[in-house]
Structures are given as structure tokens and as C-alpha cells.
Amino acid sequence: xxxxxxxxxxxxxxxxxxxxxxxxxxxxxxxxxxxxxxxxxxxxxxxxxxxxxxxxxxxxxxxxxxxxxxxxxxxxxxxxxxxxxxxxxxxxxxxxxxxxxxxxxxxxxxxxxxxxxxxxxxxxxxxxxxxxxxxxxxxxxxxxxxxxxxxxxxxxxxxxxxxxxxxxxxxxxxxxxxxxxxxxxxxxxxxxxxxxxxxxxxxxxxxxxxxxxxxxxxxxxxxxxxxxxxxxxxxxx
Amino acid sequence: xxxxxxxxxxxxxxxxxxxxxxxxxxxxxxxxxxxxxxxxxxxxxxxxxxxxxxxxxxxxxxxxxxxxxxxxxxxxxxxxxxxxxxxxxxxxxxxxxxxxxxxxxxxxxxxxxxxxxxxxxxxxxxxxxxxxxxxxxxxxxxxxxxxxxxxxxxxxxxxxxxxxxxxxxxxxxxxxxxxxxxxxxxxxxxxxxxxxxxxxxxxxxxxxxxxxxxxxxxxxxxxxxxxxxxxxxxxxx
DNA sequence: ATACAACCTCACGTCACGTGAGGTTCAAGC
DNA sequence: GCTTGAACCTCACGTGACGTGAGGTTGTAT
Numbered sequence: 001x002x003x004x005x006x007x008x009x010x011x012x013x014x015x016x017x018x019x020x021x022x023x024x025x026x027x028x029x030x031x032x033x034x035x036x037x038x039x040x041x042x043x044x045x046x047x048x049x050x051x052x053x054x055x056x057x058x059x060x061x062x063x064x065x066x067x068x069x070x071x072x073x074x075x076x077x078x079x080x081x082x083x084x085x086x087x088x089x090x091x092x093x094x095x096x097x098x099x100x101x102x103x104x105x106x107x108x109x110x111x112x113x114x115x116x117x118x119x120x121x122x123x124x125x126x127x128x129x130x131x132x133x134x135x136x137x138x139x140x141x142x143x144x145x146x147x148x149x150x151x152x153x154x155x156x157x158x159x160x161x162x163x164x165x166x167x168x169x170x171x172x173x174x175x176x177x178x179x180x181x182x183x184x185x186x187x188x189x190x191x192x193x194x195x196x197x198x199x200x201x202x203x204x205x206x207x208x209x210x211x212x213x214x215x216x217x218x219x220x221x222x223x224x225x226x227x228x229x230x231x232x233x234x235x236x237x
Numbered sequence: 238x239x240x241x242x243x244x245x246x247x248x249x250x251x252x253x254x255x256x257x258x259x260x261x262x263x264x265x266x267x268x269x270x271x272x273x274x275x276x277x278x279x280x281x282x283x284x285x286x287x288x289x290x291x292x293x294x295x296x297x298x299x300x301x302x303x304x305x306x307x308x309x310x311x312x313x314x315x316x317x318x319x320x321x322x323x324x325x326x327x328x329x330x331x332x333x334x335x336x337x338x339x340x341x342x343x344x345x346x347x348x349x350x351x352x353x354x355x356x357x358x359x360x361x362x363x364x365x366x367x368x369x370x371x372x373x374x375x376x377x378x379x380x381x382x383x384x385x386x387x388x389x390x391x392x393x394x395x396x397x398x399x400x401x402x403x404x405x406x407x408x409x410x411x412x413x414x415x416x417x418x419x420x421x422x423x424x425x426x427x428x429x430x431x432x433x434x435x436x437x438x439x440x441x442x443x444x445x446x447x448x449x450x451x452x453x454x455x456x457x458x459x460x461x462x463x464x465x466x467x468x469x470x471x472x473x474x
Numbered sequence: 475a476t477a478c479a480a481c482c483t484c485a486c487g488t489c490a491c492g493t494g495a496g497g498t499t500c501a502a503g504c
Numbered sequence: 505g506c507t508t509g510a511a512c513c514t515c516a517c518g519t520g521a522c523g524t525g526a527g528g529t530t531g532t533a534t
Contacts, residue, residue, distance in 0.1 A: 004352065009511060014356045016363025019512085024491060039499040041512055046352040053355045056362055065490070078350060086340040093333050100330055103323040113315060115241065115283040118290045119251045125293055126253025246480060256481085261522055276530040278481055302521070481530065488523070499512065504505100 005034070005043040015052060022052075028065050030055055030072065050078060057085045092128070099124040153179055157223070158216055167222035173230055176223035242271070242280040252289060259289075265302050267292055267309065287315060294322045329365070336361040390416055394460070395453055404459035410467055413460035 012019045022042075025031040031051050033042035044052075051072070058068045061084070102124050106117050153175060160172045167176075249256045259279075262268040268288050270279035281289075288309070295305045298321070339361050343354050390412060397409045404413075 007511080008513095015359035016366075017359070018491080020491060020493085023514090028490090037499085037512095039512075040514095041499070049352045049355050049359075050350075053359055056359055059490095060362065079344065082340060082344045082350070086337065086344055089333060089337045089340055093330070093337055096326060096330055096333060100323065100326045103319060103326055107316065107319045107323055113287075113319070115286045118286050122252035122254070122286075122290055122293060125297065129253075244481080255522080257522060257524085260483090265521090274481095274530085276481075277483095278530070296521095476534085478533095479531085482528080484526085486524090486526105488521100490519100492519070493517090495515085495517105497513080500510085502508090502510105504507085 003045055005045060006049070008033070008042045008044070011044050011049070011052070015049075015056075017052075017056070025052075025055060025065075028069065030065060030069055054078070054081060057081055060085070061088055095124070095127045099128055154216060157220060161216065161219045166226075167219060168226035168230070172223045173227045176220060176227040179220055180224065180227070240282055242282060243286070245270070245279045245281070248281050248286070248289070252286075252293075254289075254293070262289075262292060262302075265306065267302060267306055291315070291318060294318055297322070298325055332361070332364045336365055391453060394457060398453065398456045403463075404456060405463035405467070409460045410464050413457060413464040416457055417461065417464070 006014065008019050008022050011017075012022055022031070026033070026042075031048060034045035034048055035043050037043060054072055055065075055068055058071055058081075059065070063071065099121070102117075102121050106113055106121065157172070157175050157179075160169070160175065165172050167173075243251065245256050245259050248254075249259055259268070263270070263279075268285060271282035271285055272280050274280060291309050292302075292305055295308055295318075296302070300308065336358070339354075339358055343350055343358065394409070394412050394416075397406065397412065402409050404410075
């Protein structure tokens with residue numbers, strides 16, 4: 001029972017990547033060939049194809065290769081990643097359609113193009129590019145600050161949970177709001193994708209920080225839901 | 238009559254770019270502030286906003302900053318660039334909708350995801366990213382080869398034009414086909430955008446190559462149109 | 475005067491590859 | 505078996521559009 005195999009050029013061409021990228025992923029410890037021929041040619045299998053999809057999807061979500069490396073060993077379910085990816089693509093469709101509509105309106109109006117038109121167009125353009133920005137912002141700056149904030153937040157949230165406070169209590173909601181702020185700084189405001197990433201245990205809160213146990217994360221999820229409900233109620237026009 | 242002014246941070250924030258990028262564009266000779274305050278703060282005007290739009294739109298079309306610098310001094314009409322940009326965005330909408338539809342179909346099917354599904358998804362993903370690839374491919378490799386090919390092609394096409402051949406003659410169409418191949422290698426197959434870029438005198442054929450006069454470019458345009466008509470007639474099922 | 479945000483220039487660093495060099499392997503055709 | 509050319513290998517320098525931080529000045533509000 002010999003399963004399918006792809007040489008590096010075949011895989012690159014079938015997936016629209018490059019041989020160089022596949023080499024690079026192997027060097028980076030992300031994706032090794034299933035085997036080598038006697039002549040040392042790489043042969044990838046179906047598991048490799050799936051792994052390549054994971055790599056490229058997570059990269060599209062703004063993660064660096066180093067982060068992808070960590071995330072990809074999680075044994076997360078492919079279907080979850082597909083859903084997260086789809087959510088992200090839906091957002092991108094919305095953004096680019098918005099830009100298209102703006103450009104259509106400008107080019108069809110026959111009037112002189114105003115500076116405000118161009119400013120708004122430029123802003124829409126940067127929204128389309130936003131995922132690239134998010135990737136590049138993931139630098140070391142203030143990592144220790146962010147980590148200590150997460151740790152403090154975990155302590156406070158655990159006190160609420162241990163003390164039997166409902167996720168919708170005033171205090172818990174305030175902490176959830178803080179958590180949201182921290183999370184926003186990671187993924188540039190895409191709250192919906194963020195919560196999906198959190199479920200994938202990829203995004204903040206960092207998994208390797210003491211205190212952020214699965215039950216605490218679930219508690220935070222419920223607090224975030226309560227926060228959303230609270231905000232919706234409060235903001236009804 | 239004092240027109241509007243933006244400080245660098247205001248412009249960056251209104252357009253979704255960064256202060257650093259605006260600094261960089263100034264260094265690169267792409268976009269200078271209209272004036273400076275007594276404290277040396279930059280002040281941009283409406284012409285600067287327009288120029289920033291041009292820069293970002295051309296960058297989105299895959300050009301390097303150096304190429305943008307050349308292109309932007311052409312005195313081309315803003316409306317033409319807006320149209321070209323819109324054409325490009327329409328293509329991008331198509332591509333990302335295709336990817337979204339594929340992801341929807343996979344996540345909703347409830348069946349095991351096959352390697353072929355993933356291969357096709359990865360390919361669709363790379364189509365979405367295609368403009369980034371085109372930018373990165375503009376390297377020195379084979380520039381002299383490409384230039385000589387363009388030169389030879391110009392000579393041959395001029396012979397047809399001077400000899401009074403219609404753009405739809407067999408020989409002219411064959412040359413147009415060759416031109417299309419050369420153009421494809423530049424912009425990764427986006428023929429529609431390519432012809433728009435050619436009209437903007439941005440893309441190939443290179444403007445600084447002897448022989449590619451405006452009348453010859455117009456002749457090529459007509460030959461390309463005749464080629465398209467010829468192909469459509471030939472390929473009718 | 476003080477405080478803080480926004481600004482200035484300078485300059486090293488980034489990251490996911492691109493590119494080319496120099497060589498080997500593979501497969502098809504004769 | 506030999507030849508040819510495409511596909512493959514490893515190695516390693518280079519890339520480009522900024523990101524980031526340092527150290528200082530300017531502008532505005534209190």
C-alpha cells in the first residue's frame with residue numbers, strides 16, 4: 001500500500017509555492033519530506049501536504065515561522081484550522097469588497113477626486129493589507145511587560161473563579177475587558193478571529209505562562225461573552 | 238488661501254500607513270513634505286496625499302519603490318491609475334472569493350479532507366498572494382536577455398507596420414503572441430492588468446528601449462486585440 | 475514651569491525567502 | 505550504453521521595505 005508521493009517541484013507547482021520555500025521550511029524544522037530517494041531527492045506524502053496547508057494557513061493569519069512551529073505541534077484538529085482560516089478569509093473578502101466599492105464609486109463619479117476620497121481609499125487599502133502588518137509587529141518589544149500583565153490577569157481572574165464569582169459579575173467583566181485589550185495588541189483588532197485562535201490555543205494568553213489552565217481559559221471565554229452581552233445592552237441606540 | 242495640511246502622524250493614521258514608511262518614502266525620493274514647521278515638523282498637502290495614493294497603488298500592483306519612482310514622474314493621469322487599480326482589485330476579489338468558496342465547501346462537507354482538497358486550497362491561496370510574488374520576482378536575472386528580446390520584437394513589429402501590414406495579419410499576430418509571452422513573464426499572467434499598465438507606460442515594453450515609440454505600442458495594442466479575436470474564434474467550442 | 479505626546483534624525487536589525495554557484499540524479503531518446 | 509536536458513541537491517550571500525530603539529527637540533495644555 002504505497003501512498004501518493006510528490007517530489008519537491010511537483011508539490012511546489014501544485015500548491016503555488018516555490019522549491020526554495022519548501023527547502024526553507026525543512027531547514028526551519030517545519031516540514032520534512034516523508035523520505036528521500038536513493039539520489040537524495042525529497043518525497044512528500046499526504047501528511048506533508050496537510051502540514052504544508054497548516055503552515056501556509058497560519059502564516060496567512062500573521063504568525064511568524066517560529067510561532068507556527070510551536071503551534072503546529074499542538075495536535076490541533078485540521079477542521080478547526082480550516083474554520084478559522086475561513087473566518088479570516090471572510091473578513092478579507094469584506095475588506096477588499098469595501099475597497100473595490102470605493103474605487104468603483106470614485107472612478108464612476110466623473111467628478112474631481114478629492115483628498116478625502118484618497119485618504120479613505122488609502123485607509124481601505126491598508127485594511128486589506130492588515131494581516132501583513134500584524135505579522136511584522138510581532139517583535140520582542142515589551143514581551144516581558146506583556147507576560148507580566150498576563151500573569152497578573154491570570155491571578156486576578158483565578159481569584160474570581162475560586163471565589164465563585166459568576167463570569168458576568170462586574171469585577172470579572174472588567175478583567176475580561178483588560179484581557180481583550182491585551183489580545184487586541186496581538187492581532188490588530190480582529191476579535192472574532194482572535195477568539196477562534198484562542199480556542200486553537202495558538203494565540204494569547206500564552207500557553208507557557210503559569211496560571212493559564214484550561215479551566216481558567218474557559219472561564220475567560222465566558223467572561224468575554226458576558227462582556228460582549230454587557231456592551232451590546234449598553235450600546236443599544 | 239491656505240490649503241489643508243497634515244502632520245506626519247496625522248497622515249499616517251488617516252491612511253493606515255506608518256510614520257516610518259513616510260520617512261522612508263522621503264528618503265527614497267518618492268514623497269517629500271510640502272513644507273516644514275519652524276521646528277522641522279513635516280507638513281503634507283493635498284498633492285502629497287495624491288502622491289501617496291499613487292505610491293501605494295503602484296506598490297500594490299507589484300512594483301518596487303525604485304520602479305515607482307520612475308513611473309510616478311510620468312505625469313500620468315490619476316483617473317487612469319484609479320481604473321487600473323480597480324481592475325486589479327476586481328481580480329483580487331475574484332481570487333479571494335474563489336478561495337473562500339473552496340474553504341466553505343470543505344468545511345461544510347463533513348467528509349474527510351482529501352489531499353487533493355488541500356492541494357487545490359493551497360493553490361488558491363497562492364493565487365490570492367500572487368501580487369506579492371510578482372514584486373519579488375523583479376530581479377536582475379536575464380534582464381539583458383529580456384531586453385534583447387524586446388528589441389528584436391520591436392524591429393520585427395516595426396517592419397510589419399512600415400510595410401503596411403494590418404494588425405490582424407498572420408505575421409503581426411504571431412509577433413503579438415510573442416509579445417504577450419514576454420509580458421506574461423513580467424506580471425504573472427494578468428493580461429488585462431498588463432495591457433492597462435502598458436497604456437500607463439509603466440510596464441513592458443520598456444520605455445527606455447530604442448524602438449518602442451508610442452505609435453509602435455499602439456500598433457501592438459491593435460495586434461493584441463486581433464490576437465484575442467483570433468483566439469476566441471479558434472477556440473469556440 | 476511642567477508634563478506628555480508628537481515630532482526629529484540616525485542607524486542597526488528583520489524575515490522569509492530569492493538568487494546563483496557548482497555539482498548530482500533522473501528519465502527519455504537514440 | 506551514451507547523451508541530453510530537466511529536475512534535483514547543498515551552500516551561502518543578498519534582498520527590500522520598512523521595524524525598532526536611541527537620544528534628542530518641539531508643541532500644546534495645565
